[in-house]
Amino acid sequence: MKNLTAFLAGGLFGLGLVLSDMINARRVQGFFDLFGAWDPTLVFVIIGANIPMMATWLWVARHRQSLLGEPLPGVPSAKIDMRLIGGSVLFGAGWGLVGLCPGSVMASLLFGYREALLFAFAMAVGFVAFGLWRSRSTAAA
Amino acid sequence: MFEESWIMGLAGGLLIGSGAAVLLLMNGRIAGVSGILGGLIDEPSGSRTMERLAFMAGLAGVPFLYAILAGTPAINVTGSLPVLLTGGLLVGLGARTASGCTSGHGVCGLSRFSPRSIVSMAVAVSVGVAVVALSRNLLAWG
Numbered sequence: 249m250k251n252l253t254a255f256l257a258g259g260l261f262g263l264g265l266v267l268s269d270m271i272n273a274r275r276v277q278g279f280f281d282l283f284g285a286w287d288p289t290l291v292f293v294i295i296g297a298n299i300p301m302m303a304t305w306l307w308v309a310r311h312r313q314s315l316l317g318e319p320l321p322g323v324p325s326a327k328i329d330m331r332l333i334g335g336s337v338l339f340g341a342g343w344g345l346v347g348l349c350p351g352s353v354m355a356s357l358l359f360g361y362r363e364a365l366l367f368a369f370a371m372a373v374g375f376v377a378f379g380l381w382r383s384r385s386t387a388a389a
Numbered sequence: 390m391f392e393e394s395w396i397m398g399l400a401g402g403l404l405i406g407s408g409a410a411v412l413l414l415m416n417g418r419i420a421g422v423s424g425i426l427g428g429l430i431d432e433p434s435g436s437r438t439m440e441r442l443a444f445m446a447g448l449a450g451v452p453f454l455y456a457i458l459a460g461t462p463a464i465n466v467t468g469s470l471p472v473l474l475t476g477g478l479l480v481g482l483g484a485r486t487a488s489g490c491t492s493g494h495g496v497c498g499l500s501r502f503s504p505r506s507i508v509s510m511a512v513a514v515s516v517g518v519a520v521v522a523l524s525r526n527l528l529a530w531g
Contacts, residue, residue: 251443253415258447260408261420261492266452266462268401269394274465280514280521289398294495296402297409301500304410318417324503335486336509340516342479345472345524347465349491350422350484353477354445356464358453363466367477374481375423375430 250316265355268293273347280344408447409496416440421493422448423484487513 269275270293278287308320343349348367356364409420418440425441432438456462467473484490487509489498494513498506 250416250440253411254418254440254443255447255450257408257412257415257420258444258449259451260404260411260447261444262408262448262450262452263455264401264404264406264408266401266455267404268398269462270398270401271452271462272465273467275394277521280517281525282518283522284525287394289394292395292398293402293405294499296399296404297406297496298500299403300406300410301413301496304413305501308413314413314415314417316415316417318415320417321413321419324498324501324505326504328505328508332487332505332509333512335483335488336512337516338479338483339487339490339509340483340513341520342476342481342483343491343513344517344520345479346467346476348476349480350426351448351490351492354422354426354448355452356462357449359456359461359464361464361466363468363473364464366470366473367466367480370474370477371481372426372430374478374483375427375485377478378427378482378485379431 250318253316261351262355264293264297265352268296271352271356273352275347276349276352277344277347280347405492406496406500409492412444413497419493419497420444421489421497423481423490424488424493427485483513 265271269289275287275289278285279290281287311320314320339349346367348364350371353364353368353371357368412418412420425444428435429438429441429445480490484493487494489506489509491510494503494506494509499510
């Protein structure tokens with residue numbers, strides 16, 4: 249059941265990315281192009297996506313476990329550190345450079361575009377590099 | 390074109406948020422794509438592997454079905470190999486270092502007013518704006 253609901257969740261997420269055209273790198277870069285032909289679509293996507301999630305967080309605050317009996321996430325950390333800032337700088341640089349993010353590249357991965365596969369490959373290298381860095385820094389600490 | 394794109398943006402956004410809501414409401418999990426993919430890479434045989442794979446199968450598989458039925462949407466990504474590889478590497482490393490990307494921070498975090506998510510998205514969008522401004526106006530790319 250958990251796998252079925254996870255599949256359904258991923259499916260809705262992916263369909264939303266396609267219908268909102270957030271898999272279109274030119275549209276995402278258009279959002280970043282504040283000083284050119286600005287495209288506000290991404291703002292509407294973020295607003296739309298935050299509406300059901302705000303309602304869900306209100307539900308989470310009043311419950312101890314999920315509908316399938318799983319533990320719910322706790323209160324988020326408020327610690328703003330250099331890791332958060334530095335990571336966000338790197339992420340934003342890549343996001344602006346190509347116009348793809350992890351969700352949008354996964355949703356368009358099976359369309360058969362060589363560019364999406366190359367980007368996803370490099371992203372996976374980045375994930376592995378992070379894993380190596382983290383295991384080294386925890387071993388040192 | 391804007392008139393249509395903002396309606397589709399809002400409608401698509403509602404679907405994205407509904408997907409994230411299903412994962413939280415049912416599985417008690419945050420629908421952060423970089424976190425779920427990173428989890429698969431960091432602990433490939435962990436107890437949550439099937440659940441993570443199922444989410445990814447939906448995320449990639451349902452758009453694939455859509456493409457078969459409605460035609461493949463254009464993604465309009467640069468063809469430059471160095472740009473693609475640099476961008477992918479930065480996105481992968483940056484999202485994991487910041488503990489989240491557009492889905493984890495921009496959808497799941499912003500909706501609970503997480504200070505870390507607000508800062509992360511503000512920084513990432515600012516850098517994205519700077520990168521696009523630099524590449525379009527100074528380097529005169531695409």
